[in-house]
Amino acid sequence: MADSTLSIRTIDRSELDELRRVFAWGFLDDPDPGDKWSNLLEIDRTHAVFDGDEMIGTGGILSREITVPGGAQVEFGAVTFVSVKPGHRRRGVASLLMKTQLQAMHDAGEALGGLWASEGSIYRRFGYGEHATSLNMMTMPTRMPFHPGVTVDPARIRQVTRDEAMPFMVALHDKVRRTKVGWLSRGGPSWGYFLADAESDRRGLSSYRYCLHPQGYVVFRVKHEWSESGPRNELNVRELVAETEEAYAALYRFLLDLDLAASISFYTAEGDPVQHMVDNPRMVRTQLTDGLWLRVVDVEKALPLRRYSSDVDSVVEVEDGLCPWNSGRWRLAVKGGEAVVTRTDDPADVSLDVAALGSAFLGGARLSVLNRARRVIEHTPGHVDALTMAFLDTHAPHCPEVF
């Protein structure tokens, strides 16, 4: 319950400096010297919480699109910049912000929202589901050959300047992201934020290197290390995008063969095929962690937006303490991949909280696993299994972008 002396409203542009200060202090950081945040934030969707006249909390919603199973592009509220000034915590500031943001997303017609969590124990209570996509922290040595079945597109890969690379990357990303579940649309300010390259963004690594193939690109930094026995430089990949499998293989081949580089690190997709392309898969070390936390803002609107992998007919009871329009029993009837969702008074086959639905929505977390974790309760035998299969998709969903 929020403290009664608190108030919340959207900011105006003159308050940006104060907003950046509150945000930075919340993150034990210095205010960003550049303008990457100010450009990114949408002023009319950026909230501040006040105690009297003092700004003590911040939060922003970015208007993006997300690709859902079946390939639809769905409006998506990307929640970011959440911070409460030290000294004002645990009195409901973030709770007030979360509730206000959810109402704002609902009013804007966004059925889905999401965020990246600074800490894992904060956001489930606000209905955000973990592991909606997972992040694969992958490292591997260079020089490994591919197995003979891999076709590498022979086109030359050219290293170019950022200015030369940007128009090509923007166009290619916008084409590819529509085919990848969990990928987001990326406008100009989001590109600026994603590829922010001031000295303070590099954390001791090189500036970005931009390498283009006719059907793909890779962006990386170099972590320089020279040992007694030779170069041990690491290629720290920011993004690798390709519109054909052959170009994908070519970009990885380029990295694996780069002289003076000893290893590659990349926060990539859970099912990155490179793990199965190299001839020694054990040399690819992977560690999965939570990626995007998804919030189903409007159950009735969201469920029919995606396609499903098998037919199902179940009554699902959803509990949502913050969005009362979601709570209650819903019949999910899927035929030929398409869902019809209706309110019902029929008894529930399965019940879950809205965060668990968020975890499963893109085909990330399995409902069967959430059932074993007692986040999903089965009332009619067989329905959890049927729903699990219906929600799964061909590939693990992936969100390549922390916003």
Ligand SMILES: CC(=O)SCCNC(=O)CCNC(=O)[C@H](O)C(C)(C)COP(=O)(O)OP(=O)(O)OC[C@H]1O[C@@H](n2cnc3c(N)ncnc32)[C@H](O)[C@@H]1OP(=O)(O)O
């Ligand atoms: C999407 C993003 O931007 S992620 C970035 C989030 N920001 C940060 O991590 C910056 C540092 N932390 C902060 O600024 C604050 O501690 C916040 C934003 C995480 C939480 O703000 P607060 O105003 O303290 O949260 P609030 O008082 O509304 O707490 C609500 C509930 O969450 C719990 N909670 C809040 N923060 C945490 C936490 N870090 N870990 C565990 N529980 C937490 C509270 O105990 C409370 O629980 P209750 O409802 O059972 O009483």
